[in-house]
Amino acid sequence: MLRVTRRRVLTAGLGGGALLLVGGGLRWFAGGYALRPGEAAIGLSVKELCVVRAIVDALFPADGALPSGAALGVHQRIDEEVWSQPDDVRADLRDAIQVLEHCPPVFGFFGRLSALPRARREAVLRRVLASDIDVLVQAATALKQMAHLFYYGRSETWGAIGYDGPWQPVPQPPASTLAYRRLFERAVGRS
Amino acid sequence: MIRQWTDLREDVREQCDVCVIGTGCGGAAAAMRLAERGRRVVLLEQGGYYTRDDFDQREIHMLAKIDGGRGVDASADLSVSLTYGNNVGGASVHYWADSYRLPADRLAEWEGRYGLEGHGAAVLTPHFEAIERDLNVHPAEDAYLNRINQLVRDAAERLGWHVERVPQARKGCVRSGYCMQGCAYDAKQSQLVTYIPRALAAGARLYADCRAERLVFDGPRVKAVEAAVLDRATGRPAGPRVRVEARAVVVAAGGFETPAFLLRQGLGERLPHLGRHFFCNPCPMVHALFDEDIVQWRNIPAGIGVEEFRLAREEGGRYVEGGYLLMPNQLQPAMLAAVLPGFGASHRALMTRMKQLGGTIAWIDDVEEGRVTVEDGRRRVHVPLDGGNELRIRDAWKKQARLLLTAGAREILFGDVADTRVRRVEDIDAAVARIDLRPARNVFAAPHPGGGARMGRDPATSVVAFDHRVHGTDNLYVADPSVFPSPPSVDPSLTILAFSFVAADIIDQVLG
Numbered sequence: 164m165l166r167v168t169r170r171r172v173l174t175a176g177l178g179g180g181a182l183l184l185v186g187g188g189l190r191w192f193a194g195g196y197a198l199r200p201g202e203a204a205i206g207l208s209v210k211e212l213c214v215v216r217a218i219v220d221a222l223f224p225a226d227g228a229l230p231s232g233a234a235l236g237v238h239q240r241i242d243e244e245v246w247s248q249p250d251d252v253r254a255d256l257r258d259a260i261q262v263l264e265h266c267p268p269v270f271g272f273f274g275r276l277s278a279l280p281r282a283r284r285e286a287v288l289r290r291v292l293a294s295d296i297d298v299l300v301q302a303a304t305a306l307k308q309m310a311h312l313f314y315y316g317r318s319e320t321w322g323a324i325g326y327d328g329p330w331q332p333v334p335q336p337p338a339s340t341l342a343y344r345r346l347f348e349r350a351v352g353r354s
Numbered sequence: 355m356i357r358q359w360t361d362l363r364e365d366v367r368e369q370c371d372v373c374v375i376g377t378g379c380g381g382a383a384a385a386m387r388l389a390e391r392g393r394r395v396v397l398l399e400q401g402g403y404y405t406r407d408d409f410d411q412r413e414i415h416m417l418a419k420i421d422g423g424r425g426v427d428a429s430a431d432l433s434v435s436l437t438y439g440n441n442v443g444g445a446s447v448h449y450w451a452d453s454y455r456l457p458a459d460r461l462a463e464w465e466g467r468y469g470l471e472g473h474g475a476a477v478l479t480p481h482f483e484a485i486e487r488d489l490n491v492h493p494a495e496d497a498y499l500n501r502i503n504q505l506v507r508d509a510a511e512r513l514g515w516h517v518e519r520v521p522q523a524r525k526g527c528v529r530s531g532y533c534m535q536g537c538a539y540d541a542k543q544s545q546l547v548t549y550i551p552r553a554l555a556a557g558a559r560l561y562a563d564c565r566a567e568r569l570v571f572d573g574p575r576v577k578a579v580e581a582a583v584l585d586r587a588t589g590r591p592a593g594p595r596v597r598v599e600a601r602a603v604v605v606a607a608g609g610f611e612t613p614a615f616l617l618r619q620g621l622g623e624r625l626p627h628l629g630r631h632f633f634c635n636p637c638p639m640v641h642a643l644f645d646e647d648i649v650q651w652r653n654i655p656a657g658i659g660v661e662e663f664r665l666a667r668e669e670g671g672r673y674v675e676g677g678y679l680l681m682p683n684q685l686q687p688a689m690l691a692a693v694l695p696g697f698g699a700s701h702r703a704l705m706t707r708m709k710q711l712g713g714t715i716a717w718i719d720d721v722e723e724g725r726v727t728v729e730d731g732r733r734r735v736h737v738p739l740d741g742g743n744e745l746r747i748r749d750a751w752k753k754q755a756r757l758l759l760t761a762g763a764r765e766i767l768f769g770d771v772a773d774t775r776v777r778r779v780e781d782i783d784a785a786v787a788r789i790d791l792r793p794a795r796n797v798f799a800a801p802h803p804g805g806g807a808r809m810g811r812d813p814a815t816s817v818v819a820f821d822h823r824v825h826g827t828d829n830l831y832v833a834d835p836s837v838f839p840s841p842p843s844v845d846p847s848l849t850i851l852a853f854s855f856v857a858a859d860i861i862d863q864v865l866g
Contacts, residue, residue, distance in 0.1 A: 222697050229702060240414075247424060249589060251732050285698060292771050300771065301432045301794040308692040309426065315705065316414035316688035325709040326651070326687045329411035330530050331538050337418040338402075342587035 195278070202239065203350035205343065206246025211257055214264045215241050215306070217277035221284040222310050228323035232314055239347070240313040241306075246346075247339045259302035266291060266299055356442070356554065358403045359563035359592060362583040366596045368559065370394040371865055373579050373600035375566045375615070378444020379850040380834030381606030382545035382553065387858035389556035393865065396559050396598050398579065400607075401440035402586050403562035404447070405546070409536035413688040416535040420447050422610070429737040429800070431793035434636050436735060437801040438608050442562050443546030445608065445801070446847060448534045450655045450684075451542045453491040453521040454844035455482045456852070459665065468839035469811060471820040473856055481852035486521075489543040491848075493519035494657030498529065501648045502682045502712035507658045509761035515662035520681070522654065523847075531652040531684065564596050569603065569619050575828045576603045602829040602861050606854070609634065609803025612836040613726040614733035616807060616817070616824070624826060628817050629727055631808050633720035633841045634800035636737055638747050639683050640754035641694065641713040642763035643704070648712035655684035663753060664843055666719065666746065677746040679844060680753060683715040693797045695773035704767075714758060716750035717802065718743060719843045726806045737800065739791050748786050755782045771795040802846050804835030822857040829864075833857040
């Protein structure tokens with residue numbers, strides 16, 4: 164899985180050092196993040212969930228027959244996935260989110276990714292994917308792929324894309340999903 | 355008997371003749387053959403035990419259940435997505451059921467160039483015949499060919515490329531299209547519904563959700579295997595442990611995990627080639643937009659295979675073309691969305707035309723060797739995409755694009771981060787030359803790992819002897835594609851099964 168560590172960012176060359184200067188230590192710089200009603204950060208920190216929410220919002224605004232990623236809780240599903248992964252993969256994914264949050268100055272945008280207007284967030288992500296900074300491309304690609312997997316894995320999107328759905332009528336969530344849901348319900352006070 | 359995480363509340367101690375680690379093609383075949391000969395067999399499987407009742411055909415659910423790494427594991431630089439099983443039955447539960455025999459030219463290379471012994475045609479052929487009977491292997495029928503299969507077949511024939519029906523391990527297939535999500539109809543002849551039940555019927559005992567962690571050695575003999583029971587909900591140790599004392603141990607954890615497992619036992623120090631010579635058939639895929647409905651997600655994935663380029667062609671020592679098997683591809687919507695290029699409006703435009711999207715995939719016959727290492731306890735898979743591998747990848751992109759345009763595609767998408775597309779054959783070469791192969795700029799799958807514990811006579815350059823026994827040990831064996839000297843150039847499942855039959859016969863003889 165991802166190998167997005169602070170050491171790799173430092174040695175990434177262009178922008179690597181700037182990322183850490185601006186990030187100011189990345190993980191502990193947690194000011195200005197708050198969960199919304201009905202959200203819970205279980206695999207991710209509050210900051211990280213907010214960043215993922217912002218990325219998902221940039222990737223999946225509501226568009227005609229397709230619902231927004233936020234409405235489908237794609238960011239929450241990514242939180243579940245992070246929680247479900249082994250510790251080392253979980254750490255990599257969290258580092259990837261942190262690096263993306265603090266990368267905008269590298270591409271000429273002032274501020275954190277999650278604080279930018281949606282159009283600028285989208286622009287940053289496009290520049291990341293087109294950049295020469297491998298560690299950023301890796302981070303953005305991994306999150307983009309994961310977000311799209313969980314977005315189009317939802318039945319609410321299938322009508323718009325012409326998919327007639329599974330032949331098996333009854334969903335059978337895995338044990339990890341059931342366990343995560345119990346934690347989530349308890350965290351949001353619905354248990 | 356099958357015991358799984360909810361059954362295992364306290365430590366377990368077992369004694370047997372043979373402990374088999376892993377229940378994919380390698381482990382299942384070895385266990386079945388030994389159990390049916392009266393040996394006491396215990397199987398340890400890290401993943402869960404799932405049956406057709408658990409296969410709900412929802413991609414997100416099934417990735418978490420039966421895909422190794424929950425479907426997000428990747429090579430060290432994130433360029434290649436690692437595809438393997440993590441469940442009873444292993445990767446055969448999500449595989450495409452392609453069932454090729456090892457080609458004669460590849461066996462000849464293994465014998466001639468790598469000195470393979472004891473696995474010649476006279477030995478393997480009866481095993482292939484038996485396995486084909488057991489798994490109902492037969493050529494794909496016309497009814498199995500969805501639209502992309504038909505188009506690819508017709509285009510290949512127009513181009514004069516050799517195309518064949520892919521042998522299929524199926525019985526009563528309803529052509530749902532959910533092969534990769536586990537067959538909810540028990541029609542795909544995975545190990546879950548074939549050799550595992552036979553092993554159990556012959557008295558084998560299977561522990562699912564049990565991760566083998568340590569081999570207990572007494573000099574050159576393995577005395578026992580120690581395993582941790584995993585909480586399936588969290589994937590973390592639940593507390594109880596299983597200890598299996600066995601007269602022989604077979605490691606069949608798959609091409610990614612077997613070398614890593616052996617490295618964690620400290621065997622890399624005296625077997626310097628452990629983890630080396632790794633291959634995985636990195637698969638570049640190409641997508642195509644058609645004017646007609648394709649509906650790629652229905653019917654079986656690949657009923658035809660373009661074999662024209664299976665063997666690489668060289669002239670004067672220089673690579674010219676080929677070195678891959680080329681097939682129609684099949685992706686369900688979530689995975690298709692994950693691998694399509696871009697995001698936002700352009701991506702949505704593609705997804706809303708999903709019915710008209712089809713594509714192909716090419717299994718690159720690796721010539722640049724990769725490596726499996728363990729660093730800080732963590733398995734890392736290094737897959738080179740340069741050198742000879744790069745030549746093959748770029749050629750495979752070109753051939754796929756040409757094939758799909760000949761098939762009537764309106765537009766070809768290479769799926770790279772720059773979203774390179776072409777609409778005309780004359781633009782293919784320049785477009786492919788521009789595709790950036792730096793890490794994470796493309797999407798490759800790696801479904802066929804092997805070679806990381808290759809066979810050979812000399813412990814200085816190999817890991818297992820031709821009797822499948824790990825060099826320097828008395829009773830530790832490997833029965834999975836890790837022992838192959840090089841890629842088989844076709845789907846490896848039948849070859850894995852046949853090699854495991856050989857291994858089982860040897861072990862049975864040794865046990866006396």
